[in-house]
Amino acid sequence: MARLRAQDGCPWDREQDLRSLRPYLTEEAFEVLDEMDRVAEGGPWRPLCEELGDLLFQIVFHARLAEELGEFSMADVSASISDKLTRRHPHVFGEKQADGTPQVLANWAKLKAQERKEKTGREGSVLDGVPTGAPSLLRAERLTEKASRIGFDWPSLQEVRAKLYEELGELDEAIASGNRDELEHELGDVLFSLANLARFIQTPAEDALRMASRRFTTRFQHIESALRAEGVPLGEATLEHMERHWQAAKAVEKGLPPPTRVPRAPLVSLRLPVGDLAAQRAFWDRVAPLLGWGSERGGPDEAIYGDGLYRLVFTPGPAAPSPATLTFGAPSAEAVERLRTSLERASPGCVLEGGGASDRLAFRDPSGLHWEYAFGAR
Known part of the structure; x- marks a missing residue:
């Protein structure tokens, strides 16, 4: 961040101040929420990692602006929250005892009031600290x-x-x-x-409404797609006609299994030699994000992709015929279809015959290796 803000750094970064950065902070926070919702529905974690990085960048940016003015540094930000957590958890870091969560929350309120009085000379209100700009x-x-x-x-x-x-x-x-x-x-x-x-009932209203809006969007887009497939112009279908498609979309939702999580195993790397590393890299640069994977830095003769659990490492070498089909699990049948559409558009001919089931996709990469992306794979 210091390099970006330097005299010979990035012109855009150098122009920013606290006022100009406010909308970006809000946007990044909402993008993190979007990815949290997708993970809650069984989606991949890697995009959440990337969005958390974008949010962290905003914090680093703000801290750098303050450091340039001699106010505080990123180290001060970290030390501040560390000290606050220590003070407000005397039942963990001190000798005070707490009998359950209600007692912890009551102690938290008292400690906050004490802190305010030490800083400002008055206890203020218990309601202080709830942002007026929050949803x-x-x-x-x-x-x-x-x-x-x-x-x-x-x-x-x-x-x-x-x-x-x-x-x-x-x-x-x-x-x-x-x-x-x-x-x-x-x-x-x-x-x-x-x-x-x-x-x-311990079900945050903001989250519940946001998820209801996601369901409404999915169902309404199903109506739009169904009407297009039937050749019915948007705006000309009857309410009863659209209601039938709405109920069909709800039925599909109910038929989906609930998201599950399994314990994560140690990181496993699979090293595979390929004849044309450049072609392999170009192909997987397109495919990896669709799987929720990210690319990793490696040597000049490596192309590395992973999701934090598995890692594929492609290296130059004589490419042997694919010894087996390598299968990765998909979070939903819709994810399988998205990958199928993208592959058919970007890499015609890579989708293999016989892989046409709605919840299963078989494809071949430029090196001849066979892969399968399947919903419900074990």
């Missing part, structure tokens, strides 16, 4: 969570649910009145009550 559902949930740490909370889930029912009744009254101010007020109360209910 509204997330902020509502965090506000109620912080208030609960000092005992301001509903005693049971049943009372939280009853409060939501009460707010829904008041929203109905506002709808009947047609008063815009009342509608906004009562709808806000309903959403706030839903966020509080989400906290009680």
Whole structure:
């Protein structure tokens, strides 16, 4: 980062300041969330690693700007969070005892208040620290969570649910009145009550809504694809027609197995000699990202790809016929189809005959090695 910001560094990086970097920080954080959602649905971890790197770059960038002004350095940022975690976990790093999570959270609130008083001379509010710019559902949930740490909370889930029912009744009254101010007020109360209910059932409202939006997008795009396949112009299908495709998309979702995780084995490398390393590298540079793999640095006579569990190392040498078909597991049948489409477009002829099942794809790389990408592979 220091090199990028130097006099002979990158003109774009040199022009940035805290104000100009704000949208990039937000964008990178949301891209990390996108990859976290994909991993939760059984997708590969490697893209999450890359997005975390992009987010970390923002932190390093901001720290560098501060260091140039003599304010603090990246080392100070690291030391600050390390010291804070030590102070706020006396039950781990000190001799204080904590009886379960509620006690830990109560102690956390007291320690934060003490820290604020030492810094500013006043304890401030328990609600301090919840960003006003955070997504509204997330902020509502965090506000109620912080208030609960000092005992301001509903005693049971049943009372939280009853409060939501009460707010829904008041929203109905506002709808009947047609008063815009009342509608906004009562709808806000309903959403706030839903966020509080989400906290009680330990299912973050922001995450639940984001995943619901993902499902809506997938199902609606299924409707669009189905209508195109039927030759029905968008906008001319009836509601009943689109509803049938919507229900079909839901049925497909229900038929998918839940994502599973198996214990990770030690890293395994497979070294394979190839006759034309340049062609092999060009092919796998396109294929590896579709598998959720990344390329790794190696010597000038190596092309290396891996996902943190396995590593393929291609080296120059006499290419022998493929001794067997090497199979990698796919997170879904859709991932298999995406790879099939990409290979047929970018490398015509590499997809092997007999590999046409929707959940299984066989292909050959430029060196003649045979590969299989399969959903449900063991």
